[in-house]
Amino acid sequence: MTDNTTKHDTEAGAGPNERVIGTPSSAESDAIVAGAADPHPQREHDGPYPASETHKHSEEEQRRGEKVASLWFTIAFLAGVGFIVAFFVFPPEAIADPQIGQYSTMALGGTLALSLFGIGAGMTVWARRVMPHYEVSSPYDELPSPPEEKRSFGEFFMKGADESGFTKRPLMRRTLLLAMAPLGIAPIVLLRDTGPLPGDKLKHTMWEQGMHMVAEGTHRRLRAEDLENEPGGMISALPYVEPTPEHPHGLSLNEQAKTSVILIKMPENDWKPGMTQQQLNWTYNNIVAYSKICTHVGCPAALYERTTHRILCPCHQSTFDAADGAKVIFGPAHRPLPQLPISVDDEGYLIANGDFPTAVGPTFWDAEKGD
Amino acid sequence: MPSMNPDAQMPRKPPVFTQEQIDDLVAYYEEEIGVAGPPVPEGVPGNMPRRAEYGDEESYEEAKAEYEEAVGAYVQGADDTAAGEKLYLTNCAHCHGWSGGGGALTGGNFAPDLREASPRQFYEAMVTGPGAMPYFNDETITPDEKQDLIAHFLTLENEPNAGxxxxxxxxxxxxxxxxxxxxxxxxxxxxxxxxxxxxxxxx
Missing domain, CATH: 1.20.5 (Single alpha-helices involved in coiled-coils or other helix-helix interfaces)
Structure with a gap:
């Protein structure tokens, strides 16, 4: 507060020529001041407002403000009525058609926005052009209580404690505290129902040794030679599971979300030295399988550029280098995409060589710790 | 073509060469350089006829109607557009968007808008992988599945825009x-x- 006042004082000289966005131009404000009804425009005051504005607006100015504010309120009223009309003009069965529903949405949203804006704008005009501007100070009392009040309260409290027997009769006091203890612990005990604990569920998927792969969206098993002749090929894949009546592709949505991988056929010379021998062993004939689920918050990261070998996640632009063990090269993810060890069976079909070595999906508290 | 700036991805532009010139160019390339790409998918309806290639309005209209009929038959011929949708969503939509509007990639590259593409351009892009796009050859996504996928996209295109x-x-x-x-x-x-x-x- 002191700062503001000082600042105001020092800048007072430059004041009239400076204009803040949203206020009338200096010519206009001069006119307003000139028309002021206050007979003592330069009288003393303590607040940051110049004396010329610590008085009421002139009657003429107030009337103008009233007109503008009422105009806004009338617009708001009409828009509000329009909102109700729009609600009934488009019955629920009509807006089921998106071609009609779009106009309903537009009419409801437009009238509601105009109505709320009109009320706000009218109130702002009211405050700025009709209400007087001056500072009112309402000082607080001292915060700490006076010593005599503290003393008398202390005496009164101790008297009550003594008379109730709380200090004198320990058996009663202790059994009361004992009675309360289980109730205090109860909320912690009830946390059990948020369980059971996830165990190692988050660290495993249903991929296992020997499982075939299908192109996601089909139920056709993929062979290594399907990707053979084209370094730069890519396909989204899922484990092959016998169909059940409930799940035509054999997998629940949850299982699909966890097991989804992208298979990329890498040009032989494009592997980066960062790939460990183990990671290279997990590939088959330069085909590599990475989890499709971003390690940041679990979006499907599959924007693969075959020229740069970058895998990009569309949600937050995490970028992984497919030629370098899906190492993070940009963005908020901080863990590489898990690589699925793959191989082929006797007939040349691609198979998984076990589960992902690390947890798939968004990173959690102990994702990087082994089982 | 020709590209104004070899470092930037080329935007979609009306072709400058006629189909005959393009065929000659391809024939020359295959003859002299010899690395033939995947064959042109002749069974898939080709490009929208261009007015400039037709002498009079009538023959152009005729060619256009013929083209539209071919596209319609191609869409009708798809077995399972729902399976096509699934393939589109799992393999195409990350880059090109749910509705095919395209999107940004890294380093100033972008996945182009698909909504002007003809069925054959769709098919060719999958098997040739233009720019940074990976390949989706006929073994990983079979020609029938490609037809489902393209049919799904063209059906989607006909959905009214409720914007x-x-x-x-x-x-x-x-x-x-x-x-x-x-x-x-x-x-x-x-x-x-x-x-x-x-x-x-x-x-």
Missing amino acids: GIFALNRVGQVAEGFIGWTVGLSLIVACAIWITAKQRAHD
């Missing part, structure tokens, strides 16, 4: 939300500036 007067070219929910958020927030900030202007004028 109203503020339609944003179907850029997708996230981008639309972002635009709504920035525009809305700017308006709110402008209002806040207006409301507090008098006070700040004195501070």
Whole structure:
């Protein structure tokens, strides 16, 4: 507060020529001041407002403000009525058609926005052009209580404690505290129902040794030679599971979300030295399988550029280098995409060589710790 | 073609060469350089006829009707557009968007808008992988599945756009939300500036 006042004082000289966005131009404000009804425009005051504005607006100015504010309120009223009309003009069965529903949405949203804006704008005009501007100070009392009040309260409290027997009769006091203890612990005990604990569920998927792969969206098993002749090929894949009546592709949505991988056929010379021998062993004939689920918050990261070998996640632009063990090269993810060890069976079909070595999906508290 | 700047991705432009010239160019390339790419998918309806290649209005209209009929038959011939949708969503939609509007990639590259592509261009892009796009050959996605996928996309195209007067070219929910958020927030900030202007004028 002191700062503001000082600042105001020092800048007072430059004041009239400076204009803040949203206020009338200096010519206009001069006119307003000139028309002021206050007979003592330069009288003393303590607040940051110049004396010329610590008085009421002139009657003429107030009337103008009233007109503008009422105009806004009338617009708001009409828009509000329009909102109700729009609600009934488009019955629920009509807006089921998106071609009609779009106009309903537009009419409801437009009238509601105009109505709320009109009320706000009218109130702002009211405050700025009709209400007087001056500072009112309402000082607080001292915060700490006076010593005599503290003393008398202390005496009164101790008297009550003594008379109730709380200090004198320990058996009663202790059994009361004992009675309360289980109730205090109860909320912690009830946390059990948020369980059971996830165990190692988050660290495993249903991929296992020997499982075939299908192109996601089909139920056709993929062979290594399907990707053979084209370094730069890519396909989204899922484990092959016998169909059940409930799940035509054999997998629940949850299982699909966890097991989804992208298979990329890498040009032989494009592997980066960062790939460990183990990671290279997990590939088959330069085909590599990475989890499709971003390690940041679990979006499907599959924007693969075959020229740069970058895998990009569309949600937050995490970028992984497919030629370098899906190492993070940009963005908020901080863990590489898990690589699925793959191989082929006797007939040349691609198979998984076990589960992902690390947890798939968004990173959690102990994702990087082994089982 | 020709590219103005070899470092930037080429935008879609009307072809300068006639089909005959393109065929000659391909024949020359295969003869002299010899690395033939995947064959042109002749069974898939080709490109929209161009007015410039036809002498009179009538023959152009005829060719156009013939083309549209071929596309219609191709879409009708798909077995399972629902399976095509699944393939589109799992392999194409990350880059090209749910509705095919395209999107940004890394390093100034972008996935182009698919909505002007002919079925054959669709097919050719999958088997040749233009630019940074990976290949989807006929073994990983069979020709029938490609037909399902293309048919799904063309059917999607015929869905009416419910964007109203503020339609944003179907850029997708996230981008639309972002635009709504920035525009809305700017308006709110402008209002806040207006409301507090008098006070700040004195501070």
